[in-house]
Amino acid sequence: EPEVTQTPSHQVTQMGQEVILRCVPISNHLYFYWYRQILGQKVEFLVSFYNNEISEKSEIFDDQFSVERPDGSNFTLKIRSTKLEDSAMYFCASSDRGSGNEKLFFGSGTQLSVL
Amino acid sequence: AQSVTQLDSHVSVSEGTPVLLRCNYSSSYSPSLFWYVQHPNKGLQLLLKYTSAATLVKGINGFEAEFKKSETSFHLTKPSAHMSDAAEYFCVVSDGRNPGANNLFFGTGTRLTVIP
Numbered sequence: 004e005p006e007v008t009q010t011p012s013h014q015v016t017q018m019g020q021e022v023i024l025r026c027v028p029i030s031n032h033l034y035f036y037w038y039r040q041i042l043g044q045k046v047e048f049l050v051s052f053y054n055n056e057i058s059e060k061s062e063i064f065d066d067q068f069s070v071e072r073p074d075g076s077n078f079t080l081k082i083r084s085t086k087l088e089d090s091a092m093y094f095c096a097s098s099d100r101g102s103g104n105e106k107l108f109f110g111s112g113t114q115l116s117v118l
Numbered sequence: 119a120q121s122v123t124q125l126d127s128h129v130s131v132s133e134g135t136p137v138l139l140r141c142n143y144s145s146s147y148s149p150s151l152f153w154y155v156q157h158p159n160k161g162l163q164l165l166l167k168y169t170s171a172a173t174l175v176k177g178i179n180g181f182e183a184e185f186k187k188s189e190t191s192f193h194l195t196k197p198s199a200h201m202s203d204a205a206e207y208f209c210v211v212s213d214g215r216n217p218g219a220n221n222l223f224f225g226t227g228t229r230l231t232v233i234p
Contacts, residue, residue: 007161045122046208046224094162107222109154109162 005029009095009110016085017118024080024113026095035078036096036107037070039063046094052078085117120145122211124225132233137181137196139228141209144190150212151192152222153183157205165207168192179203204232 008027016022028035037049050060052070069081078097082089095110125140143149153165166177173185179202183194192209209225 009161012159040224043226045226048222096162106164106167107162109156111156111159111161 005108007095007097007108007110009093009113011113012111013114013116015116015118018087019084022082022085022115024082024093024095024115026078026080026110027076028078028095028097029099029108030076032097032099032108034058034098034100035070035072036098037080038094038096038109039091040094040112041088041091049080049093082115085115087117090115090117120149120211120221120223122209122223122225124207124209124228126228127226128229128231130231130233131199133201134198137194137199137203137230139194139207139209139230141183141192141194141225142190143192143209143211145211151183151185152210152212153177153181153192153194154208154210155205156208156227162208165194199230199232201232201234204230206230 010025035052040046048061050064051058067083071079092112094112096107098107121144123142151168154162156162166175168175168185176182181196207228211223
């Protein structure tokens, strides 16, 4: 089965630093998403992206966050100035349609630790 | 409002015995419900989903789940556990009024351990 690939698997950074989390969605997918899971809490939706623009975002996705599809294969999440509370597992996902109840393919996640 | 409660954070079963992972949901509208599994160092993988068709849903790897509206439950079961079933399992509900990846509500997960 095709896979969504995320790199790195673990990222450690200092508070206030910028981080970029990378994802390679499945090649023929058009809809892309980021979720996060703070340790001990539920997986939360951050943002969805389609046709080179954000289609939906949650309250968590403030001005410190941005997403980009810099080329035909990568989908990145940037946190401009990290805070301690940004420490979480970040999951990328993709799907081939956005009609609702679509099948999402998730990556294995990037564990971000902000010190 | 939508929410999901996974009643057990950790379930341990012996190989060959039945598996029951419990999930209760809350939804104002007819929900769609999913079970995802995450094996170590792997992404979340869809096991099965309920979208208002048959209440008993069969998924991959011998898992199934039954939607019980009266009990607001969507428990995941398997008749006989295999060592390869050891993983983290997430119950997920989608807003029936506004379905979509931005309206998925995840449970906190249940870690399944299978004892040889």
